[in-house]
Amino acid sequence: MNDAAFASLPEPPYYAVIFSSRRTPGDAGYARMAAHMMELAAGQPGFLGAESARDADGFGITVSYWANEQAIAAWRCHAEHRIAQEQGRARWYAHYALRVARVERAWDGPPLV
Amino acid sequence: MNDAAFASLPEPPYYAVIFSSRRTPGDAGYARMAAHMMELAAGQPGFLGAESARDADGFGITVSYWANEQAIAAWRCHAEHRIAQEQGRARWYAHYALRVARVERAWDGPPLV
Numbered sequence: 145m146n147d148a149a150f151a152s153l154p155e156p157p158y159y160a161v162i163f164s165s166r167r168t169p170g171d172a173g174y175a176r177m178a179a180h181m182m183e184l185a186a187g188q189p190g191f192l193g194a195e196s197a198r199d200a201d202g203f204g205i206t207v208s209y210w211a212n213e214q215a216i217a218a219w220r221c222h223a224e225h226r227i228a229q230e231q232g233r234a235r236w237y238a239h240y241a242l243r244v245a246r247v248e249r250a251w252d253g254p255p256l257v
Numbered sequence: 258m259n260d261a262a263f264a265s266l267p268e269p270p271y272y273a274v275i276f277s278s279r280r281t282p283g284d285a286g287y288a289r290m291a292a293h294m295m296e297l298a299a300g301q302p303g304f305l306g307a308e309s310a311r312d313a314d315g316f317g318i319t320v321s322y323w324a325n326e327q328a329i330a331a332w333r334c335h336a337e338h339r340i341a342q343e344q345g346r347a348r349w350y351a352h353y354a355l356r357v358a359r360v361e362r363a364w365d366g367p368p369l370v
Contacts, residue, residue, distance in 0.1 A: 164310075197316050251354075
């Protein structure tokens with residue numbers, strides 16, 4: 145079984161951006177933007193992968209993984225991403241929290257066959 | 258608005274355990290164990306908070322936050338938690354990935370009023 149929800153990552157160290165958010169009710173263009181941002185992020189230098197889950201109440205966690213802090217800083221300042229961030233604050237998110245972390249160890253189980 | 262899904266954390270640095278998982282179909286005692294493990298974790302020395310989301314397809318991310326690596330190691334070896342880990346590998350998870358990371362920066366928005 146392959147499972148595309150799991151990011152396939154190199155050995156640590158690398159960086160994680162942990163983005164927790166509560167969506168406002170309704171779509172208001174969110175799904176389209178989110179898919180486009182994920183595509184765009186995947187094309188950035190230093191992008192390693194991402195995982196995402198959102199529950200039925202609209203609370204979600206997206207973790208994106210990056211080779212280094214410079215890659216995170218560049219993505220944060222990307223022009224289209226900045227517009228999405230503004231829309232996010234104005235419309236899509238009731239609240240969010242961002243944490244930037246250095247991944248030091250990683251393991252997984254049971255094996256994907 | 259207060260939103261209990263968000264962890265209320267001190268200033269960095271602190272540690273994050275990022276646990277991504279794909280559930281097997283059916284409950285099989287999972288919900289009860291998960292609630293009990295969260296209660297138990299919350300009582301451990303160095304536990305700072307946790308956030309969790311699982312989508313309708315059974316892919317979920319739980320991030321728990323800890324004061325230091327020692328607290329993570331102690332929780333990993335906790336007797337009841339070890340039993341839950343075994344059950345997780347045997348029954349509840351089709352696959353999981355664990356990443357231990359040092360949180361260096363954190364911010365949030367829009368303010369919870």
